[in-house]
Amino acid sequence: MRLRFRILLLLAMACRTVYPALPIIPVDSLKPGMKGTGYSVFSGTKPEPFQVEIIDVMHRTTPRGDIILARLSGAGLEQTGVIAGMSGSPVYIDGRLVGAVAYAWAFAKEPIAGITPAGEMLKIWELPDTVKTGAVRQLGSGYRSELNLPPVPVALSGFSSRLEALVTPVLSRHGLVPVAGGIAGGDDTAELVPGGAVGVALIDGDVRAAAIGTITAREGNRILAFGHPMFLAGAVRLPLTGGRIHSVLPSLNISAKLFSPSKPVGVVNQDRLTGISGIIGPEAPMIPVRVHIQSPVTDDSYRFRVADHEQLTPDFLPVGLIQTVLQTEGMMEDYALETRLDLIFARSGRNRVEIRHLFSGTEPLSQMMEKFSAELALLFGNPIEPVRLCEVRAELNFHPGRRICQLISARSERSQVQPGDSFGIFLRLRDYRGEETEKRVMLTIPPATPPGPLTLTFTSRDEFLNQELGDAGELAQPKSLDGLLLMLSESGREDELVIAGYVRRSGLRLSNQAELPQAPPSIQRVLGVPRSLGEVRQVPASRLFKTVVPLDRVVVGSATVEVEVK
Known part of the structure; x- marks a missing residue:
């Protein structure tokens, strides 16, 4: 897919026609009171005109750029103010391009807009179009409040108040705001002309999410849009879409367009301070996701694709999963959510991993989103090796009722044991209603266990991993x-529940995470010399064994039991 995209992109650039310079008005030629016309789609697919009056020019609002202040009118703008989704709307005076509507002020009493000068936007086409694979970019977000950029609206299919509440924290990190959206058909999309609606697809398929903007200029198969950055991510490969504007949602804060994106029609290849650029025709890489959702009342499957980007995929893959769940399950109250996420990579060696979770409590969907996002961010942001995720398969199973308990304590039915003995451990558990129960589990002491005190710890898997990482320090960090x-x-x-047994004798933790419990003093002296530091670490207590006990619910808390091995 990546090779095919590069070939298409090179062919598109090689065959590009050389066009005459786009007629523009330099900023220095603008005077207060000059009048012009802008274009944007307010309903349907056709650009409509609105009126523009130049107020003044603010010089050097950015280190190298200016902002043109203008008063807008017509097309209902007196009632709505400047609309989120208008970003990129071209403004002309005497047939020459002034720039793109890009800035607005919340709660403004008049539709005053900031216009990005056309000359600054055209420079985007001169920038090198090379993406460094494996480089993790820091996406810009703080610049929005500094430059009074309106949040970029993102149209989400299956929109609901619950979906809005779940995804708003994720979107706001990127300067985005959720709005209701749908799915536009092939013939139901705006023309890709200046003033036409355009989108940047983050999710495409049975569920969709796309940022909304407007095309500023087009030459052949290349376009400029937005008049401001989306993420300030530099050279990128994100899907470009058309779409349909259904209406404008007026607001005292910032009004917004309601948008349904089409299927991708090209690729966004630049995301810069003064706008984005795209090429119509080539296909941007996306990661296919297959979802199977099962519950006592439904059995559904979905397919969608998510943008392939080091910092966008970890956030928007979980958003797509949330969209599929809410389209299927609606407003279930008390439930437990069992998930299996199968990640398949394009690499030699280990090329897939299955991550399983059970979420329960007041909001399992929120827990799922946070956990998946953190795990994917860890993968894509790892400093070891670039990650190429080529497919995701998700299994989401809903079970009625909460399945969560707290481990209050543990006690052994025997205080003294011998190597090879099997005996019972009683776990005291408390559910979310406060009711307590006792569960008996069997434990077998390994035959090679030395005599003396043995500490048994009872924790969840994540707590056990955190403890192991803390004890081993840098040696426990993955090296591959x-x-x-x-x-x-x-x-x-x-x-x-993880049950681990420790003896109070120092051992050695090796760089491959293997452990030598109770290593003889001679070995400790050899491996512990200065030249070996960083490869071996002494640990105060040696873990002799670890066993896992499956429960039918989420377990939180920990407990410790001491026994004597004879």
Whole structure:
């Protein structure tokens, strides 16, 4: 897919026609009171005119740029003010391009807009179009409040108040705001002309999410839009879409367009301070996702694709999963959510990992979004090896009722044991209603366990991993992507209790995370010399064994039991 995209992009650039210079008005030629016309889509697919009056020019509002202040009128703008989704709307005076509507002020009493000069936007076409694979970019977001940029509206299919509440924290990190959207058909999309609606697809398929803007200029198969950055991500490969504007939602804060994106029609290749640029025709890489949702009342499957980007994929893949769930399950109250996420990579060596979770409590969907986002961010942001995720398969199973309990304490039915003995451990559990129960689990002491005190710890998998990482320090950090995938596969599983046995004798933790419990003093002296520091670490207590006990609910808390081995 990546090679095919590069070939198409090179062909598109090689065959590009050389066009005469776009007629523009330099900023220095603008005077207060000059009048012009702008174009944007307010309903349907056709650009409509609105009137523009130049107020003044604010010089050097950015280190190298100016902002043109203008008063807008017509097309209902006196009632709505400047509309989120108008960003990129071209403004002309005497047939020459002034720039793009890009800035607005919340709660303004008049439709005063900031216009990005056309000359600054045209420079985007001169920038190198090279994406460094594997480089993690820091997406810009703080600049929005500094430059009074309106939040970029993102049209979400299956929009609801619950979806809005769940995804708003994620979108706001990127300077985005959710609005209701749908799915536009092939013939139901705006013309890709100046003033036409345009979108940047983040999710495409059975569920969709796309940022909304307006085309400023077009030459052949290349376009300029927005008049401001989307993420300030530099050279990118994001899907470009058309779409339909259904209406404008007036607001005292910032009004917004209601938009349904089409299927991708090209690629966004630049995301810069003065706007975005795109090429119509080539296809941007996206990651396919297959979802199977099962509950006592439904059995559904969905397919969608998510933008392939180091920092966008970790946030928007969970958003797509949330969209599929809410389209299927609606407003279930008390439930437990069992998830299996199968990630498939394009690489030699270990090329897939399955991550399993059980979420329960007041808001399992929110827990799922936060956990998946953190795990994917860990993968894409790892400093070891670039990640190429080529497919995702998700299984989401809903179970009625809450499945969560707290581990209050543990006690052994025997205070003294011998190597090879099996005996019972009683776990005291408290559910979310406060009711307490006792569960008996069997434990077998390994035959090679030395005599003396033995400490048994009872924790969740994640708590056990945190403890191991804390004890081993840097030695426990994965040194390869295979190691990172293994660590992720062993995390989660919140319905499993880890029982570990420790002796109070120092051991050695090796760089491959293997442990030498109770290493003889001679070995400790050899491996502990200065030249070996960083490869071996002494640990105060040696773990002799670890066993996992499956439970039927999420378990939180921990407990410790001491027994004597004879």
